[in-house]
Amino acid sequence: MSRPTTLHRTPHRPHAWLAWLAASQLAVAGLWWVAGWRWGLPALLLSHAAFIVPVFLPRATLYAPALSRLPGDERQVWLTIDDGPSDDTPAILDALDRHGMQATFFLVGQRAQARPELVREILRRGHGVANHTWSHPQAWFWALGPRAMAAQVERAQAVLGELAGQPPRWFRAVAGHTNPFLAAPLRRLGLARAAWSVRGYDAVDGDVVRVLQRLQRGLGPGAIVLLHEGAPHGRSVEIVEAALCLLREQGYASVIPE
Ligand SMILES: [Zn+2]
Known part of the structure; x- marks a missing residue:
């Protein structure tokens, strides 16, 4: 039999994604400031995709284990x-x-x-x-x-x-x-x-x-x-x-x- 304590994982930080979102947007803003829109804009789009794509991936764990x-x-x-x-x-x-x-x-x-x-x-x-x-x-x-x-x-x-x-x-x-x-x-x-x-x-x-x-x-x-x-x-x-x-x-x- 497998180990139940490690398999049954309830989310323990339901709002961790907020911290990641804030950090990523700060990083994008910083990049835009330093390197201009040619880097900043793609980084902005990528950073948003990183939060949207996992919604549709059945095994993604960004929002819940x-x-x-x-x-x-x-x-x-x-x-x-x-x-x-x-x-x-x-x-x-x-x-x-x-x-x-x-x-x-x-x-x-x-x-x-x-x-x-x-x-x-x-x-x-x-x-x-x-x-x-x-x-x-x-x-x-x-x-x-x-x-x-x-x-x-x-x-x-x-x-x-x-x-x-x-x-x-x-x-x-x-x-x-x-x-x-x-x-x-x-x-x-x-x-x-x-x-x-x-x-x-x-x-x-x-x-x-x-x-x-x-x-x-x-x-x-x-x-x-x-x-x-x-x-x-x-x-x-x-x-x-x-x-x-x-x-x-x-x-x-x-x-x-x-
Ligand atoms: Zn169903």
């Missing part, structure tokens, strides 16, 4: 299934049972509230439940302000905590995006951010072969595997089943870091 891979070289992976609960949940639970694998379900609070029996069933079968926001605002999560961001994290945490009997310890951002306002609610609620090292784009691509090829390319000891349920293409169960077969063929066990 993230676990993207488990340490060690054992053939084990952390299976994570996002976006439930859904109509697919029962079949996915059966598939996990058949393959003797455990997963963490990153649930959307609103969907969990609507289908509490599925949340209880996930837990009864020995899987983990984690926070994947209240309403999964796909297009705008990255742009949420401090209050809306906090509400997304807190409302899901409250509902899932009540259903599970204890609050989730892991959070996954929508589409893996972060912004300067995510770390504060994570810290308040003792949540650590989970990213991933392998994905097959199965939320949007229903082609089982293509998804499997992408998963296979990224697999390795300690991989964090991102899968989805309830995708609009309707083939999530088939994809999860195929992914479980692939993992078993390649001799991987599943593990849930806690």
